[in-house]
Amino acid sequence: MKNELNRDGLAFNEPLLWERSRKGRVGLSLPRRDVETAEIGDDLVGDATNFPELSEVDVARHYTRLSQWNFCIDTNMYPLGSCTMKYNPKTHERQAALHGFAAAHPLLPTRLSQGLLRMMAELETFLAEITGMEAVTLQPAAGAHGELCGMLMFHAYHRKNGNPRSKIIVPDTAHGTNPASAALCNYRPIKVSSGENGILAPEEIARVMDEDTAGIMITNPNTLGLFEENIREISDIVHQKGGLVYGDGANLNAVMGIVDPAASGLDVLHLNLHKTFATPHGGGGPGSGPVCVKKHLAPYLPVPRIIRKGDAYDIGENFPDSIGRLHSFYGNVGVMIRAYCYIAGMGADNLKKASQLAVLNANYLKESLKDTFELPYDRPCMHECVFSDRKQHAHKITTLDMVKRLMDFGFHPPTIYFPLIVGGAMMVEPTETESRENLDRFIATLKAIAAEAEGNPEILRKAPHGCRLRRLDETAAARKPCLTG
């Protein structure tokens, strides 16, 4: 084997799977062969797949060791802005793994799958209540999938009304998924700038909104962590020209039970169950991106839809104006189960309190750190706040240097270099599940790092020092891509 164990504390070295391979090993209990071998044409059979040969112990140790190289929510605060890395309750894992759910085939006759159909119907009702919207699809598998769903509905709605339109307004603070989702519908994104106060001005929207513009995609609270206070006026301007308003609900965690998204003028709103509703992000997925709409867009929702018939539930496909299907079956049901349990367990009061405490935590961080780092938009924030590295430029220290140093103190870095309108952005979202002591530790750590930027900048430029690996060469990775071993 090329790599020695090279133990460093509890962090072991671990080679690639195939570097552990020994001919003749199998890592699982092969099923019983109780039928004879059948004939098969030589022209059909392929060469043996070049998979590594490992024992179950090899596999268990391999992944256990790899896992120990990961930071996760259960390790410590994970303040990635716009990602809402709140604690993922363990009881949800039990519920989603229940045999009746995990082993359910999606094409079961509906009368043999009432439990999950009921769960999905109730989750739709919960999400409609939380957003004030009138109809919901749970089908999109992630936020960007929800955005695509929403844009397809815009397209279908405008086409039905005789003019599919060709443009869409996207603010400069938007996530990259917004313009990318709109582009899949052939919409040309029209970028509008937020004002000096970090929010959109109605006049700016009025200037670009016309009858060839399908509508606007707006994230509220926005990616600066600010509430778009003019959302009602902006919605009116868009509606007056026959356009529609899309809400990116990535940041709903700030406003549950407080804001009425429907009343603020949205026609469509997607949610991220893996953010607001505490389902685990799985190192990149799976998520779930339900889409909530007002009544006039309900006919365009994707099929299949869940239909309540008295006490029973059915699946309906016959909706002639529907945009069609977005998923092989009904979406990420396993993720929905967790979000359903989160809402059922929290109830109305605690959901509201979650938003209040998320906003309290963010404002507490903002107030505690605004003398240390430049705060380009010094206003009351919602669930997150955005600092820049401008004060540290004097010492030739960047955001990247500072957040890499955070790792040495046991914190995950915030989201960096986003939103694009803040140079050297550090976007911090603590979430409501962080305690005050931990916020204080985070604040003290960042202050210590800012002091190092002045007194010992070299230690930041070479950070992290305490991780298994030092900074990685991303340039080499991109110049000569090595994507398989």
Place this chain on the structure above:
Amino acid sequence: MKELPELNLPEDVHYSKDHEWARKENGRIRVGIDDYAQDQLGEIVYVELPKPGDVFSTGAEFGTVESVKAVSELFMPMGGSVTAVNTALADSPELVNTSPYADGWMLEIEATDPSEWDALMSRAEYLDRLQTEE
């Protein structure tokens, strides 16, 4: 990043506002990006170029250049038909960083209107422009 006096801006090329350079060579025009552009982009990891025979007007996008976390479009300083591209950049995109005016060239073109070269900026004019941009 480099300060203006540190920039390598040769006299034998002319510059466009989009930070491309053009040089007359044996009746053809060579095109690349200048020292200011490569310095702003940082370590270049990929260059996407057109095929010989492709024709572009002045200011048209002819390709892209990528660093790890950014993509920039490349624009024709002069209109013309592509007669050769620098195939070495496929394997060694870093040549654009290390040798922007020589080994890191991008295109050779047959100019539609060779007099366009004179309309591009000289070193002095280009430096003036960079100063006002700063």
Place this chain on the structure above:
Amino acid sequence: MHYFPHTDEDVAEMLAKVGVKRLADLFGIIPDACKRKNPLDLPAALTEGEMNAHMDRLSRSMAAAPEYNSFLGAGRYDHFIPHLIPSLLARAEFSTAYTPYQPEVSQGTLQAIYEYQTLTARLLGLSVANASLYDGASALAEALLMAMRITKKRRIALSRQIHPTYRQVVATYLAPTDHEIILLPYLPDGRTDIAPVSSINDLAAVAVQSPNFFGCIESLSHIAEAAHRQAALCVTGFTEALAYGLLKNPGSQGADIACGEGQSLGIPMSYGGPALGMLACKNEYVRSIPGRLVGETTDMEGKRGYVLTLATREQHIRREKATSNICTNSSLNALAAAMFMASAGKTGIREIARLNYDKTAYLKTRLEEKGTELPFRAPVFNEFVVRFPDGFEQQYQRLLQDKLIAGLPLERYYPELAGHYLLNVTETKTRKQLDDFIWEVHR
């Protein structure tokens, strides 16, 4: 239940730091018109114990093996999952981490995804694979968008033997674009009729599924030749990834892009999701791939490590010009698939796939001996179509009462196939369950 660590004292002191009196004051900037007028109307909060009881009750209403003897397949397959996999996946270090944007603290996920990409590329016989997409259907839609970008052409020849819901998803994704889908009919033996391809111009891709929706194994090399003659790409879809543990893989037969569903590789059916969209292609198309990619590199000290790479293809950098809008994918399920592929290994994957083939052949042969009609004669992997006698619908319903699900009625998807059923047999079926089924349907 709730998960707030805040004491009343914490809240009071933090409010003081922020400079407001009450929690509600934090929202003072929100215009009244945007505020909720009434509290949320949700059911009373459940305790953890109450939730267990409630979810147990919902779960018990779902039909599942072994109580039910089900022959449903058609895109989700009841394969055995060694407990090793859920046990390792449950490690919070994998399940509660975010996308590995900071490589120094995400090497576990990054190396695991690099290994997944490698094993996927090996399974499908192609040079590169991405880090995952949502599911098989969206993977096919993304592959076709990719083919149109690469070829700059606008027609797609789509086999009617591709899973019907996949075809619907493709139609949804492509609806706003300037494209044309031409459906390829099926031959009497159940395979795709490739002949029409030779007369289609402006063709970006020929897309088939193998094994196809009827379970039939397509002749991929002929399909790839037909596609390449039109200067189109050959896109091979699949719903049953395990098949390539036994059958010739798409890459070795000339496929340019292979894409499909990886649920069979250690992932529970979970009523259809979350699943695993797999996508692999030839190396020359790597810059057109949708979704994330992990690549190998070194750190400042020369140690081997892994990073997200070629990110300039993606939405967070290229925005409206990105190769896809995808961000969140199916990372944890990709890990499950890698764990499965690694546990089964070279010999295990072949034996499991072979058992699927053999048990299916057993059922097929015995049914035919008993007089059941097998309308399509092309070779199959672990699914096949039968035609039961007229009036079988009543018997199907009666068998449901006896907890036997006699496959999927096909008429809903193929109106010309009334009385036809799609049956799936995996390694989890015992010979006795197969014999019981044969006895029941011929009673």
